Amino acid sequence: MKKLSIIALLMTVIGMLLWQPQLASADELTGHSHEKGLRYLISKNALVKDAKGSYRPDANVTRGEFASYLTKAMNLEATSDIVFKDVPDTYVHAKDIKLAASAGIITGYGDGSFKPNAAISRQHMAVMIERAINYLNIPKGTSSITFKDNAAILKDYRQAVAIGAQLEIIKGANGYFMPEKNATIGQASSFIVRLMQLAGDPDAAEPNGGNSNGGNSNGGDTNGGNTNGGNTNGGNTNGGNTNGGDTNTGSSKYAVKEISNGTLVGNQGFSTFEAAEKAVTKNTQVIVQSDKIVKMSSGYVVTNNYVALKSETINDSLGVAANTEMEYLSSDATQVKVRLAGQVGYLKHADVTLIPFSMSKGRSYYENVNGEIKHTLYDYNTNKYSSSYVFGKAPSFMKQGEKYYSWDGIYFTNGNGSSKGEAYNYYQFLPARAQTQYTAQELDAYIMNKLAEVESTGVSSYKDATKKSKLIGLGKTLKDVEEKSQINAMLVLALAQHESAYGMSNQAQDLNNLFGLYVTDTNPKNKKFDSVVDNINELVEKFLQPNYITPGGSTGKNFANGAVVGSKALGFNVKYASDPFWGAKIAGHYYRAEKALGFKDAKNPYTIGITTTTGLNVRTGAATSFSPLFTYARSGMPVIITSSATNGWYEVLSDKLYTGKAFVSKDYVQVINTVK
Template sequence: MRKLSIFLSLLMLVSLIMWQPQNAYADELSGHMHESGLRYLIAKEALLQDENGSYRPNDTVTRGEFATYIAKALNLETKNNSTFTDVPNTYVFADEIKLAATAGIITGYTDGSFKPNARISREHMAVMLIRAVDYLKIPKGSSSITFKDNATIFKDFRQDVAIGAQLGLIKGSSNGLFLPRDNATIGEASTFIFRLIALADSVQQNPDYPDNNNNNGNNDSSDNNNGNTGGNNNQTTPYIVQEILNGNLVDKQSYTSFEAAEKALTNHSLVITSDSKILKMSSGYVVTNNYVALNSETIKDQIAVAANTEMEYLDSDATQVKVRLAGHVGYLKQADVSLIPSALMKGRSYYTNENGEIKHTLYDYKSNKYSASYVYGKAPSFMKQGEKYFSWDGINFTNANGSSTGEAYNYYQFLPARAKTQYTAEELDQYILQKLAEVESSGASIYKNATTKSKLIGLGAILKEVEANAHINAMLILALAQHESAYGMSDHAQNLNNLFGLYVYDTNPLNKKFDSVEANINELVEKFLQPNYITPGGRYTNGAVVGSKAMGFNVKYASDPFWGAKIAGHYYRAEKALGFKDANNPYKIALTTTAGLNVRTDTSTSQSPLYTFNKSNMPVIVTDASLNGWCQIISDQLHTEPAYISLDYIKVINTVR
């Protein structure tokens, strides 16, 4: 139970605030339904008057304002060098936004912006509140609470909304609706913050608060006691050590703290559970329950990760899980993932050699069924037909026994974007029509009349012009367009001339209409690929290849960890249809082996470097390796002349093509 003294202290705080001398405009808060929260924010100097002396309680709150409320209420003091493209240091809430970002409470969009002046929706506010709950280390679990309009809540936000409702931070309307897309008012925002602080105080001061035990408030049910309370005030025992026997979990002992349960893990077959959820295990893997942002300690950056993504399990505690995703180590909330011990595995995504081609079969952990598969290139020589192989990064593969079997770099997946395809505009148009006829004949409704309606028709000349001027592979852009636009037939392609899902983010899809498909391609090149993904030092540069979550565009461009492989699959199928011109005359690809590697304009160190690779493992195209300790490469910077790096700091890779 919450202690009465907590609420008395809060009431005293509000009373003291209300008895402070107010100017004439402060009367607008008297009797307001959100008065307590508003006066709390005023006391924290988070809510200021406008030029007319008003606190604007009924105005909609912006993302920047809400970030400020949280930063001030939580007394955040630590900030790193996190920056957003639209939040200069001169912006009125710049410091508070940086503080909230450093604490992991706010995140930006994939284009690097934060949109501080945009009105915040109720569902986005709920997400930020739950991140603040995590920052404050307030115990929480999952929740089954739903609103009547639950289906209209963005699917990856539903659990945060449910947990917020369970903790009493947010409430719906009187008729059971949450209204997720409605904009919240300053008054509503102040109440949400006020409830958060009250919850934090109650948890800190009262160890008997039920949420500390992850009971979801059900401490009045005798079914939760399991006979293990030892006669102590009927308190439940949420942490259960269970043993895996013959594919089932068998109870061993219950404990009142995670730490006590952790000490009881004396062999590899034991796990810790709470509310039937596995919280700790000796080995296995982790699967995301929804879209998450992984803070990679490896590259000191945030990585978007789609639901149903498999990751290596490293460690866990009661609130978070340490994982490794394609080499990136970071932490995720327990509520956002499922832990699956190896002994309880019902299925897992795998790779096979199908008639000389590599096929990736995906497993859906919600339905416990194999859900989809795709082919994306030739199979490496070590893969035997009829055997399953597994990989965390799409590069290093093991067999069913966990033994390492080989390393394989798919040519199309790790071919740098500055490469030039050997196909002409006419050949590209020929392939486009051929592929459209194929998908149209499939009978799928989305591809009806694709041969006459697709936005890909006639793009060959435009793609080759981009290749000539922007030095970005025409076939690569076509493969990207095919994948992102359902061969030019998606709603965004048909109605908005948007072939690439530009500005269609996981968390806030926008509907920007382009004047033409050509304008859309130019925007992709000029505002996304060229400055941010290809040019060294760009905001999202992790290698100028479509790649995987280990390196390349896929690290930041898409949350799907296999996006890069799927783009490679489109390139491979085009090659297969047109005669493998590119694969039969391949580029030599190498990886840099050190961070801080300078790229030069000649084979000496006398001039300033053309650019520097700040990270290692960056793919480059080697055009000449016989230069007395140097090699000539194609510049990742838009630079028409050759570039040079030391041979001592690259590793040539054998690509599968």
């Protein structure tokens, strides 16, 4: 018996020695620098083996894959009718892409595509990560963190990179971020596991606070993942309120407070939004969640970051820049209903700040300065007035010394909210088919004078502008475009001046790109043009002509919201730029050129009308018996009227490239008085 016991013991020891090395079976991920993140994605069923049985940790991650990883890690479920033309239902990640788009985590290109199979760069990932941070309500501040190659990061993306770095989600190497470098599946997994650690996902937490995967290359996630910090902040996934987010409210999630002398007082706590809502009895009361106002009786809304607003008004998604003021309509526990220049839609609480009028420290405003309309902008990050621009003559109702406010740049009120007047800036609402009266020689002379002016400011970016600017000598090209394509030469010049910093931007100098083509808030593409002439032709032939001017568009997405630079209410600005004042700023360039050259266009102006109905046909003759040339799908479209009404019809310039005459029923067009 004793011998048998000894033999059994020896067999046990030998068995343990033989088995111990296989406790954790080695695979291609064992010891990988991003092992923790990769195994996290596997646990979420986000990462699967390919046909060869590999997880491909060092392969470039695609846009579709990264969207899928985020969707599964965040357990996104709510969906909407957002679709991309190159993501069919049969695409492997189609459902996840739709869920991520519905949550506002991803957006597509201007032509309605998503390009799911394209490799994603590190800066693109940073933007999506920032949106995920907002969606998950992870606390963040305004970060000043920069990398040695910060200048290589697209300007609009630097905030996203800085915030990600501050939260230690994003890591660089030797002080460099390498923004344009394509990210690998392994790197993507590390970004996501760090994100979900901060969100409090227990599957992402470091075991016992240790770094079981040798994760120095994972950015020191051992202590930053925050077995302590991650769980303490874990409640932030739900707003951080379950465990006493509001002072003196115990376990309450919401509080009702009152506005008194511009501050919030009181702290009546409630466990649900609905209960707090029932307790509000006065217009001076607001509902607060984690010191953030989530419901008020009146005020305005400011975007915290770039957002995609799905407009119910025109059934389209609009890009909107950070720091944009909108009308507040209503809100519930999950979203805020807003109106931007007449476009009604919904945004998540994480994307916006609600400001009651009585708590406002400053707002963007308009004023009459020596007969010109000046727009002064307010920066809500610094709580200071940041910049201003002049874009035309002031309307007659504007008195000097008074401030005026407008949601759309058309209808203006005073400080009390009383209506003061309606004004259409001529250059902002002048249809693109207009022709400028200036010659190529006059345009060239103006360009050189303007370049000398900006060069004289001493600003380093304008050094040697009169020698290096890509605008030099473009007069003939612009007039040729006007003749061939029927697009105003001065309008194209104004657009180029604004988008290229007078031909001196890096994109203009290095890529011959005067118009920011293929550069959006989420998907920059550094396409190089052989010449600025090629760049102008591409603007006209692939953007303005087919999609922004011709009604209906040609890409399946209707970008033609009026053939004017306009605003977020109508015109190119609805879809072309996220800056809601982009159209007004373009108009300002046109106005300053006019001012320098003697107002030839303003002294012999076009008559402009606005359509008043949807489904309005523009016909080849002045009767319903003539065939429609095209149809305006929406109302409020600007048209140039070239002759007085005949038999109830106006002759107009066609928004569709067409050399014949076009007519529209007088009953559905209202002539407007423009300020010029």
